[in-house]
Amino acid sequence: MMNFFENNNFVSPNGVNLNDLNVDEAYFNLTSFFNSRIGVYSLSSDCKRCPFTYVTSLNKSKIVSVSTKHHMKWRFYNETQSSALKQILDKESLICELNESIEEYGIYDIAITKDSCKFSTQREPVNIYWPLCATLVFLLFLHLFIKLAWNISRRYFSKKRKIAEDEVDIDDNLPAKKTRISSIDVFRGFALCLMVFTNDGGGQYWFFNHSTWNGLYPPDLLYPWFLWIMGVCIALSQSSHRKNAVKKKTIIWTTLKRSFILFVIGLALNTLGVGPVELRHLRIPGILQRIAISYGITSILAIFVFDINISWLNGIKSILMVLPQWFFHLAIVAAHTYLTFYLPVPGCPLGFLDPGGIQDGSKYKNCTGGAAGYIDRLLLGENRLWQNAPVRITYQTSPFDPENILGCLTSIFGTFLGVQAGYILIVHRKPITRIRHFVTWAILLLALGFGLHFFDVIPINKSLWSLSFTLATSGLAFLLFAFIYYVVDYTKLWNGSPFIYPGMNSILVYVGHEICFQLFPWHWRISFAMNTHFMNLIENTWGVILWILITFCMYKKKIFVVV
Numbered sequence: 001m002m003n004f005f006e007n008n009n010f011v012s013p014n015g016v017n018l019n020d021l022n023v024d025e026a027y028f029n030l031t032s033f034f035n036s037r038i039g040v041y042s043l044s045s046d047c048k049r050c051p052f053t054y055v056t057s058l059n060k061s062k063i064v065s066v067s068t069k070h071h072m073k074w075r076f077y078n079e080t081q082s083s084a085l086k087q088i089l090d091k092e093s094l095i096c097e098l099n100e101s102i103e104e105y106g107i108y109d110i111a112i113t114k115d116s117c118k119f120s121t122q123r124e125p126v127n128i129y130w131p132l133c134a135t136l137v138f139l140l141f142l143h144l145f146i147k148l149a150w151n152i153s154r155r156y157f158s159k160k161r162k163i164a165e166d167e168v169d170i171d172d173n174l175p176a177k178k179t180r181i182s183s184i185d186v187f188r189g190f191a192l193c194l195m196v197f198t199n200d201g202g203g204q205y206w207f208f209n210h211s212t213w214n215g216l217y218p219p220d221l222l223y224p225w226f227l228w229i230m231g232v233c234i235a236l237s238q239s240s241h242r243k244n245a246v247k248k249k250t251i252i253w254t255t256l257k258r259s260f261i262l263f264v265i266g267l268a269l270n271t272l273g274v275g276p277v278e279l280r281h282l283r284i285p286g287i288l289q290r291i292a293i294s295y296g297i298t299s300i301l302a303i304f305v306f307d308i309n310i311s312w313l314n315g316i317k318s319i320l321m322v323l324p325q326w327f328f329h330l331a332i333v334a335a336h337t338y339l340t341f342y343l344p345v346p347g348c349p350l351g352f353l354d355p356g357g358i359q360d361g362s363k364y365k366n367c368t369g370g371a372a373g374y375i376d377r378l379l380l381g382e383n384r385l386w387q388n389a390p391v392r393i394t395y396q397t398s399p400f401d402p403e404n405i406l407g408c409l410t411s412i413f414g415t416f417l418g419v420q421a422g423y424i425l426i427v428h429r430k431p432i433t434r435i436r437h438f439v440t441w442a443i444l445l446l447a448l449g450f451g452l453h454f455f456d457v458i459p460i461n462k463s464l465w466s467l468s469f470t471l472a473t474s475g476l477a478f479l480l481f482a483f484i485y486y487v488v489d490y491t492k493l494w495n496g497s498p499f500i501y502p503g504m505n506s507i508l509v510y511v512g513h514e515i516c517f518q519l520f521p522w523h524w525r526i527s528f529a530m531n532t533h534f535m536n537l538i539e540n541t542w543g544v545i546l547w548i549l550i551t552f553c554m555y556k557k558k559i560f561v562v563v
Helices: 130-166 182-199 218-243 248-269 287-301 311-320 323-342 371-379 390-395 407-427 431-454 467-490 506-515 533-556
Strands: 025-032 038-044 052-058 061-067 072-078 094-098 107-112 117-123
Touching (some): 025 038, 052 072, 094 107, 094 117, 182 467, 182 506, 218 287, 287 407, 311 407, 323 467, 407 431, 407 467, 506 533
Parallel strands (some): 025 107
Antiparallel strands (some): 025 061, 107 117
């Protein structure tokens, strides 16, 4: 039976100490009944269409630590000399293949005989999900306790305030205070808090990492959600500029200045922890750089709006008002699609969307990302790209940057879909009508995005920022925003705490968490205890809580950092 706590205080009779393992590791106790040398190879489920890779060699017996992060297949070969890779179809001298479930802190005995491998469990693994459940329950009760204490104190002080207000003559003819759409800040704060948590380590859970290539994990949603909600704010800001008759050249100048500042901050963040940077190795792409480009182009295009006042077109007025922008952005999507599928890449097939490297027998080793990778290498050079992308480690590829130039086109389109959501808020005043429009857009975009993926037209891929990825993540953004808007601004069942506070100081939190990544009190280590998910969860969650406390204090003092 699986242990429900990450208890690694165990030493087996043959001297195996679980404290020597890292997070997501287990032990293999290998025993060979051959007189010759055995080669041990593994294949991770995270590496699609890949060969088996060499792990170790075995003569009689050996204890080996193995990764449990992803499901693994194991092969054992009778060989005198090992090779780095073994292709799937290479079964010459193969003794056996294992496809067993291996979990954290388990100890597994594998006896290799002449014609088979006998697998047994010496010590049961731990349940890595129990710490996550316990942490979520604790945070929920902590939030409820703070909320209860806050309501009691507010009720106590409100009585005194009411007495004071009764003694003051209040003018009932004062204009009503403008209502802020709180769900925007809550949405942004929610995405930002999860982004900080996952960037800090996410408790070392595999599903709190970005997908290596195709697929969609929770962290993959956060960056496009941030761009999407930025688009909502662009729409509201431009609407305000039109009402106040702000000149277009002023809007353009302000937009370009903000974009430039964000881009420069992003370049600076790329150099954290590397000392004085060698300029020819300065990484140009980055998260803030892409945000800057998406913001700049989308904001300038958002100037073009139709002012339509035809009652029978009210149902689609939010679309008609941005119809000129739709033409621009569909042209951007068309350009992205054309370059992706029809740009000739030397040595690679047209429309190549795979990771290359060791996949498919290294047939397209240097074709990683197809056109996206080629454009980056051509315009920026390999030295100016991210050198440690997950795809490079898993598939043994050349450098590839997930914030590539070609992907900026679809990120601009994703930002514009946020602008479309913003015009739903501008055009439609009834909350329930807004929610219906949000849900309709969500269904449409999700159907298109997942349809392209599951029919093998365009895979959902964060590294490429594929069109299906943009549509799917934007559809989920519409859906989540509809829910938050319903509970925060419509029914007022929730005031948005605690996410509303970091949501109102987003640039501070993002830049701050990047700068403070290795600094106390945000981050710390306990040398003998950091090899469990539980301790990593505590440390990573504490970092998020600290940023929430900082932004709460800033909110109370009405301090808001903007670019």
